[in-house]
Amino acid sequence: SAQSRLGLPSSVRLGGATIGPGGFSVIAGPCSVESRDQLIEVAHAVRDSGAHALRGGAFKPRSSPYAFQGLGRRGLALLAEARRATGLPVVSEVLDVRDLDAMLPAVDMLQVGARNMQNYALLRELGRLRVPVLLKRGLAATVDETLMAAEYILDGGNPDVVLCERGIRTFETGYRFTLDIAAVPVFKERSHLPVIVDPSHAAGETSRVLPLALAAAACGADGIIVETHCDPAAALCDGKQALPTHRLPDLVEGVLGVARAA
Numbered sequence: 239s240a241q242s243r244l245g246l247p248s249s250v251r252l253g254g255a256t257i258g259p260g261g262f263s264v265i266a267g268p269c270s271v272e273s274r275d276q277l278i279e280v281a282h283a284v285r286d287s288g289a290h291a292l293r294g295g296a297f298k299p300r301s302s303p304y305a306f307q308g309l310g311r312r313g314l315a316l317l318a319e320a321r322r323a324t325g326l327p328v329v330s331e332v333l334d335v336r337d338l339d340a341m342l343p344a345v346d347m348l349q350v351g352a353r354n355m356q357n358y359a360l361l362r363e364l365g366r367l368r369v370p371v372l373l374k375r376g377l378a379a380t381v382d383e384t385l386m387a388a389e390y391i392l393d394g395g396n397p398d399v400v401l402c403e404r405g406i407r408t409f410e411t412g413y414r415f416t417l418d419i420a421a422v423p424v425f426k427e428r429s430h431l432p433v434i435v436d437p438s439h440a441a442g443e444t445s446r447v448l449p450l451a452l453a454a455a456a457c458g459a460d461g462i463i464v465e466t467h468c469d470p471a472a473a474l475c476d477g478k479q480a481l482p483t484h485r486l487p488d489l490v491e492g493v494l495g496v497a498r499a500a
């Protein structure tokens with residue numbers, strides 16, 4: 239169960255890294271895998287920044303069916319290559335249980351996107367695996383609904399779930415999503431699961447990513463997942479919110495410093 243076992247917060251292994259108490263994990267990478275050159279270049283920048291894991295979508299849940307949908311299986315092969323080249327563990331989103339066989343050899347942690355947080359058939363299937371799952375809060379999901387979604391995975395016997403606050407839909411239109419920073423301590427009170435924050439999708443713009451990332455570190459999150467790109471203007475997806483890779487080392491140093499002080 240996800241409910242708090244008093245005094246026993248759990249941690250989740252991600253390759254050589256651990257997400258949970260006593261550390262602060264930075265998962266960074268492009269929104270989508272776009273090409274070999276793009277991914278390998280970002281992956282090296284991510285490793286050199288001191289971040290702990292590489293993110294990158296091969297299957298993209300786009301609002302428009304006509305928008306770039308990701309490279310699919312070719313993207314998975316590139317993620318596996320980036321992992322070999324850098325030693326970084328890889329996090330990537332699963333959209334469809336039919337892709338799992340292809341994903342498992344290439345990916346160290348399966349991301350469930352906000353749009354799939356209540357896809358209970360998918361959650362049940364992930365509960366049968368012994369692979370860590372990054373469960374993103376739904377666009378309009380309450381804390382309770384998020385915890386119950388985690389329960390679907392845990393109930394199947396997979397204990398390795400990390401919750402992710404990524405911003406919710408509110409009346410506010412001044413930015414992309416409302417980062418519900420208060421949800422972080424509430425998730426921590428109500429469950430033993432590690433909690434990370436995605437500052438990128440809430441920010442919607444690069445300039446807001448660092449302050450939201452620092453807020454996550456200050457309020458007790460166990461890490462962040464952040465979008466970065468060597469050439470944000472040329473990104474095929476979410477370029478407006480991508481942190482240029484040359485700014486990643488400062489972000490990593492900043493969040494680690496705040497997390498240590500918090």
Ligand code: PEP
Pocket residue numbers: 269295299350351352353374404436439
């Ligand atoms: C993503 O991580 O690129 C993504 C699509 O996130 P979310 O599901 O939170 O929108």
Ligand code: MN
Pocket residue numbers: 269270439465475476
């Ligand atoms: Mn994205």
